[in-house]
Structures are given as structure tokens and as C-alpha cells.
Amino acid sequence: MQVAEIISTLGPSRRAEVAVMEMVLTAEAGEADQFDDIASGLQRALPARLAESGLVIDAGTWAEVGERETGIARLAGYVCSIALALQNAAGHDLKFHDFVQDQAPGSDEWRYRFIFQHDDIASGEQAGDLAMRMVSELCPQLHWQPKLNDAGQPLAACIAEFIDACRPFVTPPETLGLMAAARARGIPVLRLEREPYGPLPARFRVAPNGMIMLGHSQYRIILDGLFCINRPGPGFSLMNDRRAMWNLLAELGIQRAIDDASLKPAASPIRVRRTARRLGYPLRIRPQQRDPSCVEGWRVENESDLDALLARPDLGNRSFLVEPDTTGPRLDLLMVGGELLAALQDDRIVDVDARTEAQARRIDQALNCGIVLVRFRSAADNREEKAQSASDWLVTDIDPSPGLATLLQSHPEVLDAAYEGYLNWLYPPGTPCRIPIVSVTGTNGKTTTSTMIARMAHAQSLFVGMARTTGVYFDQELKELGDNSGFHGHCSVFEHPEVELAVLETARGAALHAGFAFDYSDVAICTNVSHDHLGEYGVETVEDMAAVKRSIVERCTGSVVLNGDDPLCLDMLPHLPDRTLYLSTFGSDPDEMRKKAAGKSTSVDPIIHIDTREGEDWLVMDSAEGVTPVIAVNDIPATFNGAARHNISNAMHAVAAAHALGLEWSSIRQALANFEMGFESLPGRLNVHDNGRFHIIMDYAHNADGLQQLVRFTDQYPCKGRRILRFGVSPNASKAACRNAAATVAGHYDHYLCSGVPGHDNDDGIDTTAELRRGLLASGIAESQVEIFSDVSRSVEYPAGLCEPGDLLILVTSNALLAKTWEKILKT
Template structure:
């Protein structure tokens, strides 16, 4: 077989919001197959076998067949290279740890040119996967070498760079389960949950309710102990020291054994436990000093270390720690024993998928200190049968939530309240978490802000706990009176006929209702009457700002077909979706949109994203627009100036009560539900003359859907032109 020329990637575009393909972000690629347009998979000798050998998991791709092996069946029948590339990229993403199921490939009006899309949570990862997928496909076609493992490793590196941390991801996942939208505000773990004035923000396991004062207190272990001890919480006696000699003096005063640790470090760094001699105490001082600003000596409390997660005044999860030790065989060094007996545990690793960390002497002075105290070094060979202690803490990964005694829970939540943390990791030492602390000499040793959630999400033993959901529920209490928690009313207006004027009028009516309304339209970006950015704001970057703005209580977006094709919508779902017409195909040749039928596929996006309790406002005078009502998850209100419009009449006659509609009768606006009609107060000639019928009716229908009173609608229309001129 002769060498085939590369598939050309003509255009690669990341659609960040809902689009004509799906609700979620996708990477859209325009492909020119060139000569491969004449070479479907069943005409390329050996291609299917080579591809299957490179990516054996392709057998799991159902494709359009709908069953395991479906894609391989399509390969044998003959499918084109664009479709194959779609599946190759998806499989590479799966192998790299970013599971992806959605993809589509469609031909264009140009021979050999296709539009291929696939689900893309992150643009950089998607582009990396596309580049490797392209090379893999051409290697399989031309029977040249390709290193799948290297490609997957490169994509996985991109995934690791862009992925949210496990704590943040758990919270975001729980918010998604409750249909609360999220917006990532930086490349790290700062995430907004909800929109506008109803948003909350998280940064890992800290929230916008976590005060800087509480964080500061929690960061000072000595201050924390003094505050909580004053309120009756049991803590170990201790004091801050400045030198190794002072540490030994304090240890003598407190009584051996003691603990030496930094006052402001975390994750157990620099903490030396059960110190019983002057040499051990003085040797522990520099280890602790290296990890914090001051060193604390405190009474050692026998027992296991526990971490209790307190969220919103309740203990929602608890884990217990274990010591880590090895048994010598008389031949291996301590380092080799650690690798063979501890690091070989599949639960240990360096990634976030591992509940236990690998134990490396060079990375942990506490480990080195423990071994040194036993008269050994990492490279020493202990006598056979000797048990060598490697680590006393740091293995907090055994779930014990169900064993926590109510009195222990009370003390833990009290400590969090005293410090002032809405989310806290309470570290305590107890021999039995199922008994009150005072009965066993247990105590709380630390209160931590921003605690990691991974031990509770993926414990080494026991069942995972839904701690992300607990945090989301604390931020957004479930309230039967709030249908869409975390969401502000959002109105999207799509089409070409009067959409800017409709959007501005609806925004004005919302302001009269007492809401601070953000508006993104062809005239600019506005909050109430203040212009935030001039020029066309029908683009993702500008309009998306409204959802981040804490002052915005409702938002109105004007969307043309070009912005939907170029960026996708700026919001995931909306309360009201307005479609005025399906005109404008003649201006969209660059997107291969050339007919009203194709325009319907684009503008239906506005209807697809209407919430279950939302409303689609549709122009009944265009039957293709009116037909979009069947695609709406919520209700539909149709409008037309002529009450005899067939689609309007059919809609009013539909359902048990009849559908809602807005029309005109002798120049007056009529709100109709089935056969019932309500005439609004007449408009003044000046107000009536300044608004086209379709603009007036679309705006009134939208205001009705937003439950704005009819008298306020009329007042708003009467004052709109004066407001519009001043803005």
C-alpha cells in the first residue's frame, strides 16, 4: 500500500459553553481527509488490525451500533478516517485518566472535509490528545511505528496539570450532582459554585465563609490550644521553646515522654512523638524548627491519631492512623525493607489516586529521626526478626466514622467553633474513638483549616464518605422554596429580529422589579444602567463576566448564531430561552451553515438549555421556531401578533389547561392560557409606536414567564425609551 498523505487539520476551535453538539464544552476540529476520502477503513490493507493492536480497548466503544465491539464492526464495514480519529482521541483520553464518551463526526458541504468533535473538559488536554491521536491514526494507516505509552504519558501530564485537586474535585462533583453550576476562576483550585449574587467560592476545602482570622488562629498551634483549652476542650500541656536546651527543660517540666513539633506546619511535617531522652528531644528540635517558625514541646498522649472532619458544625467523617513498621530479615537494609514491605502496598503512591504516600527517607526527616532513635540508619541491616518502627503517624487512612462517640463529636465541633472555622480537620489522639476523651486521657492536638479530603474520599480501609456533598449542603442548604439553588434568573435571547431591543427591554423590566440586572448584548455589557464594556458583548469572554459578578441578581444575554457556533453559550442552563427567528444563514458560510434547516440546529441550543422549571419563549409566526417547543425541558410560551396564527392556536389548545400565549387584540396585549384571556392596560401611542409588534410581544412573554406583574410590565414599556436613550 502506498503512503497516504496526512489528514489536514483545517481549524481547531474550543467551544466553552453549550453548543449545537452537546450541553458541555467540546473541541471542534475541521478535517480535510484529502486522498483518504477515497479510502475508508475496509479498503486500507491491515489497517484495522494495526489499530486494534495499538488500542485494544477500542472493543469497548459501542459507537452507533450500541453494543460492545460496535466501533470495530464499523471499521470492518468501512468508515472514514475522521470518524476513526474521533474514537482514537477518545481512547487516548480514557487511557490518560480523563474518561470521555461523547464524540461526533459529520460531513460538510465540501468533499472530504468533516467536522469532528469530542468532549473536552480542558482545552490544553484536548489539543494534546488531538495531536497524538492524529499521529497515531496516520501511523496505523501507513504502518509506521508509534509509541502509545509515550503519548498517553504526555496527555496524562497535561491532565495532571489541569485537573482540580481531589478535595476541590469532590466538592465540584457534589455540586454538579445537585445541578449547581461551577466556574473555575484560576488554573488552580479556586472555584465558584453558583452564579452572580447566589454564588459561593471554594479553594480546596476552604470556602468564602472561612475567615482569615480563623485561619490565622488555626495556623498557630499554641494559640489554638490555649483558646480551646479555655473553653473546656482537653489538650496536652505544652509550651513554645527557642533552643534545644529550652526544649529539654520544657520536657522535664512537662514530664516525659513528650512531643516536639512546629507550631505552624501541617501534614505531620516535623512532628516527633514519644521522646523519652534528652538526646531525642534535642535532636528533634532542628527537625521541627526546619518546618515551622516556632517549636512546641507538649505532653505525649498514648493512643492512635485520628482526624475528624467538621463541616458546618457537624462531624461528617473520621479516619484513624496506624504506625508503619517493618520486620527485618537479616539481609536487607532498612530502606530495602521499607520498599519491599510498605511501599509495595498498591495503596501507596505519589498520585492523588493513592490514599497512602510512599515512604522516602530523603523526603521525611521524621522517618529518619525515628530510625536514628533506634540506633539505625536507612542503609543499616537490622538483625532478623527485629521490628523497626518507621513512622508513628501520617497514615490517617482508616475510616472510623461510625465509631465516633457523641461526646467526642461534641468536643471536636466545639473546637472548630471556638477557632471559628466552617470546615476544620480536628486532630486528636485517643486509644478508643468510641469512648469519651476524658475517660482515656485523650486530647485534641491540632485544629486545621483547609483540611485535605482525600483520606475520607479514598480511605485505605473502610468505606468512603460523601464529604464533598456535606460541604455543598452546608454552602447551599436544601430549601423547598428555592427551586434552583445557586442560580440567578438567566434570560437568553437568540435570533436576528430585534433581539438587542428585546434584551434591553427585558433587562429594564427586571430592574423595575428591584433586581440588579446584568445585560450582555450587541450594544455592550451593562449592570443596571452602568456600561461595563462598550462594543458587541455577544461573546463568551465578555458576557461570562456577568455570572462571576457578585452584584448580578439576574442576567440577560443576547445570542446570535455566530456566537453559538464560535464559543457556545456563556451559561450552562437558563430560566428563559427566547428564539425570535432562524434568519441569517447567508452570513455563516464559514461555519458551513447555508440553510434554515441548519440554522434550526444552531438556535435550538437556546431552547435545549432551558431548565425543567423554565420557559421557552418562541415566535409562533415561524412554524420552525414554534416547533422548538417540543424540545424544551420546561414550558413554552408562544407569541404572535395575529391571534389566528395556526401554531399559536394549536398551542393554546394543547394540554389539559391549554398552553400560554401572548398576542394582540385591537392593539392591546393579551395574555392567554388556553381559552382564558387577560388584556393588559392600553399603551400610550408613543410607547406603542416605538416598539415593533414582535419585540413588544417577545418582551412581554418573557416578563410574564419571570412572574413580573402586568402593571409593572406596562409601566416598564412606557418608560423604556427614556431609559434606553439615557443608557
């Protein structure tokens, strides 16, 4: 049994609403017979090994795993539970794990998916590796070899090393609590110190690993721990410089546990000692710049303690404040949302006198940061004396990002109220926190459909953020070039402070491997599902692919738009209750479409279809509200007078999404009437260039379905001479995919250039260019009409040199080469 693949998601995915590691394992036929014995042996041996390693698996999890029906399911449960226990031993708080078993089509090989939660990708991978090592030491017949830790080092040493390395990536409990409360309120949450972002180390940070973004775009709020860093106020100066706190108290006229003389920072050991002797012991030594690792500073009782402290090499060249350390009782007042939430003394909720509460309220109002802990100490030396006079309470600290999890550990109801009250301050009831999201998936047409929707919204004066295969765009302008149809590109849209609508192309690869950057979408589209990208990430059949794309539209809570002419899209209907369902169709009238969908869904309405009116094809919406003619097909430049049939389909999906968003018909019609397939707006989507001698069409037809649409278009494109095609497939394409591509284009062109890397075998040992040639010859194409071509430096020049006046040259190119290819085309 061996690990075939490891998938680590960055956010929620089809597997879970938390980030997970998915370890995909395969086993030989004989190994499966041993799983029951292996699991039983582990059930007996693991408790002692876990205790020896200092790891804890809670009783409920242990019992649940032990009750699983199959040995492999129990084995997966033990491995995942150990991986979680390892991470939790370092301070994480992780619980979720799962198991999935599936079979590769046409084979006896089973795939086993061990799934467990992680909070940091590197830590999660290491935890899985260590868990498998622990299990394999107890069950050598598994033949598992560690890949990420030294097999020659004792397991106990590896675990200790792992815990030390994993601990710096722990998320503060206050951040976890606020994230959970925000999600329960429907407020979007984005981690800013987890991939695709990096850590933000700095001494002035409030809570390392605790930086998050709540809300979308114009409603976004950035938090470092519980401290809101994009709201005005003096709070940051308090977080950065302790002197600012004492100065603020002086300005407010509040009694402080420090006098002005000690406010001067001590930048050298000599000055620290001089100040300490003047003030007298006991003392509290604190870094002048607030440091999350030592918020409380260090208590110093005498000269010996001070010498030991100053001798520590980890303190570096820092300036310190030397403060008197009061020894009386402590009182903590927690202000949330402008009100006193709790007063605590010795971990007890207590009443507080009006004068002390008023001081905390004045501090809270001056800071205006939504949450603040004001810490008091009594100047009195004993508790009885303290109780006699409220004037004895002196302010010793102000914390605009308090450690609530520790402070309120014994008061969970107050902790929940603190998170809720803080969120009410950040987002008062009725305040928006999110923008509408349109998610577009499917095998083909995603980019064009996304762009059409963005243009429609732009025509209605909305500021649109769009992430798609060719880049990230804000208000129609390219911001970042490259494939952004996944987590990274979507995050970029949510970060922009002006975006009012997000249109997100959502590719299956990104959804499978990275997960989702959004909790849910308001409108989702699936354009179609075809045989493409099979054999990747465990997706072996077209039905598997349909399930992946369905997981994307299932995240929609509003309106879903499906291609009604695609049976795999129609099969999604039973999985989409409580949504408004739109269907598009070429071949069926609305009543037929509703009958076709009737057995799969409770209700489908509206239907977008093609209707002939006065001899002209129109896009028409048929719904319970009535029939709405949208626009004549020939009035949409992108359809090339109906020749680009796939763009008619894309337009239908875009119209449905725009209607679901509530856009006006005038905006929808205006955008479609001006929509052209130019390189600047849609690179690689039917880009046409006339050089005065012949026409060149560049297209990103990267699969059989895309090639079929391209063939339909070029068959109708005016051409007086020959039609010459240069095409290829993905380097990882299967033999069947090569043959399908060749069969799709065979007979439609006069000359074929099979492009790729001749003689280069992919992972399956397939020379794709040779397979394309064989496929063309098998389809009846003469050898004289077929060439294998691989000169990347002349990828446009050579095919163009074959052309004569009146010919049509079609260049199918990869997404990565679109810009270079178009640049060369313009020079022909």
C-alpha cells in the same frame, strides 16, 4: 485527512454537559475508503502501543468503540480515547467522548468531529495532538503531522513531557465531588480557575485549581477546595498560619500534642536545629504558613534527617514550626454541618468516646466552617494501652478543607453523605441558590429585546444584571464595554452580589465556541433565524443555524418565546416538551396561530399579536386566562409610530418574557412607554441625530435581515431631500451574502456608498466592496449613484459632506465602531 478547526468549550454546550474539545477534520474523497482498514489495524496494534506508553483505556470504552458501525467512527473513538487516557495519566478524571459526521452542502466533502472531554484547554489541545501522532505512527497513510509537539522527539518523551506539564492543572477530587453533588441538587457551579478566569497561585491557597463559585449573585458562595472563603469565622487564619490552630486549641482548653515553647516559629536553620534539640526526636517539621503541597510536613527522626531537609533548595526562605511527632495510633473525626459524620481509625469506621467527640464538636463550633477534620493521636505507645483511657487522645491537627477522596476512599457512602451534608450547611433546605435567568437568542433583535426586558424588571424595582452585545449593565449602568453576549459577560452577571434577575443576550458564536455559563434558563427567546454567519464553526445552512439557536432555547426549563411568523422558529416546537410556549405574530390571529402550531406541539399558549382597537394598533396577549390589551403601538417611542416594525416584534417578545417572569402589567407598560432608541441606552439601534440641517440615522444592520428592517424604517422616515446610504458587510461575507445585501437596499436610496476595504480579499478570495457594487448595478442602480468608499478617517465626514438641507443620511456601522461613529455624528 487534516484538522480544519479546533473548538474548545469552557462549559456545557450543544455537544455535552461537560467542557469538550471538538476537532473538526476533513478528508479527500479517496481517503474515506481506507477508514475501515485503518480502524481494524488500530484495533490490533493499539493495545501494545498503549501498554508501552503506560496509558490505560478501560475495557468498556474499548469494546464500545470496537462495535461502532463505520471505520471513521471507530477511528474517532480510538483518537478520543487516547486523548482522554493521556489526560487521565496526569491525574485528571475524564470520560466523555463522541463523534459527529456531517457533509458540507453542495460538495462531496465530509466533516468529521472528534469530540472529547477536557479539564484545561491547553492540555486538551495537546492531548488531541499527541493522540493523533500515536495513531498516525501506526497508520502512516493518514498523513497527520503534529502541530503542538516536536515531531523529531520520540513519542515516549513527548508523552512524559505532556504529563508533567498537564499535572499542575488537575482539579482536586474533592472539588469534583462537590461540584457533582451540587449539580445534582440543582445548585449552579462556576469554575474560577478555568477560562475565562486564570489560575490563582499563592502559597496560602487551600486547593490549587479548586476555587469555584456555587450559586448566583446574591446567593453566591466562593469555595477554595472545601473551604468557604466568604463566610465569617476564624477558619482562614488556621489555613494561613498553623500557630493560629494551636492558639485556638489553647483558648478552648483542649489538650494539644504540643507545648507553648515550640509555638515560636523558626525562621532560620539554626533556630530549627535549636528547637529540635530541645524537644528531642522524632519531630514533625511543618511550614508555618500552611502549604497544600506539604500539609503533613516532614517527619524527622534524627540530626541527619534534619540536615537533609534543611539542605533542600525548594523550601526557600520560609518559617517553620517544629513539633513533637507522636507515634501512637491516629483517630480522625469528621464533622459536617455541625454533626459528627464519621470517626475513622486505620481506615475503619469506629465508635468514639463522648469526651473526644465533645472536643471535636467544640472545635467545629468555634470554626463554624461547615466541615472540619479533627485529627488526634494517642499519647500511648501501644494500641492496648490506648484503648484504656480516652484522656490519651491529643489533638494534632485541624483541617477545614480535608482530603475527603483519600480519607473516605473505602467508604463511598460516607463520602456522598459528606458532600450532601456540607451542601445542606451551605444551602439549608429551602434556601435559594439561583436567580431567574432570561436567555435571548436570534439573528436580529436580541439587544433591543434584552434591554426592554431589563427595563420592565427595573420598573418593578428589581436589580437587573444584563449582558449584551454592547456591554455588561448593572441596574441600568454600563459596567464593561464591548461584546459580552457570551460566557465572559454572563459570568460577570452571576458574580455581582446584588443582581436579582439576569437578562443574557446569548449569541450563536459564543454558544458554539465557548458553551454556556449557565446550566439552564428560566425564560428563553428566539427572535428569528435568517441567513447570517453561515460558513462559521461548521454552520453551513440556515437549518444548521436554527439547530444552534434551538440548542440555546432547549436549555430553558420554564417558558420559551418564539417568533410565530418564522417557520424555522415554529420548527423548534416539537423539541420543546414540558415548557410553557409563547408565540408572537404580526400576520395571524390567535386561533390561526394555534392551528399552525398544533401539529408541532402539544399546546401553545399564550399568543402575543397585534389587534386594531378603535382604529389604533395594540399589542395584545391572548391566553387561556383571557385577552389582555397591553399597550398601543404608537405609545411605544421605540416603534416610531409603527415605522420601526422590528421593534414592535421585539416589544412582543419582551412582553411575553416579562409575563412569564410574573412581572406586573403596570411595570411592563411603564417600561415600554418610556423606551427610546437613544445611543446611551441602545448604541447602534436606530440612533437618530438632527443637526439642524439634515437627519442622520446610525444602525448596526449587519446582515440582510437587519438591512431589510432598516429599509422598511427609512422608507417611512420623513425626508424632503435625498436618501444617502453608507453600508457594508462582514469582511468574511460570502459572494451570495454581498449580493443579497445589495439587492435588499437597491431602489430605496438615491446614493450608495459601499464601505469596506476595496481590493482586500477575504479568506474566500472575495472583495466584498466590489461585490456590493456589482450587486447594486445588477439590481438596476445607475453607476453614478454608486461609490466605493473606504476612508476610515472620514467615514462620517465624507458622507455628511454630500448632504444638503433636508436630506437623510443612513450610516450602517460595525459594532466595534459605534462609539467613534456616534462621536463624529454629533460633530456634524
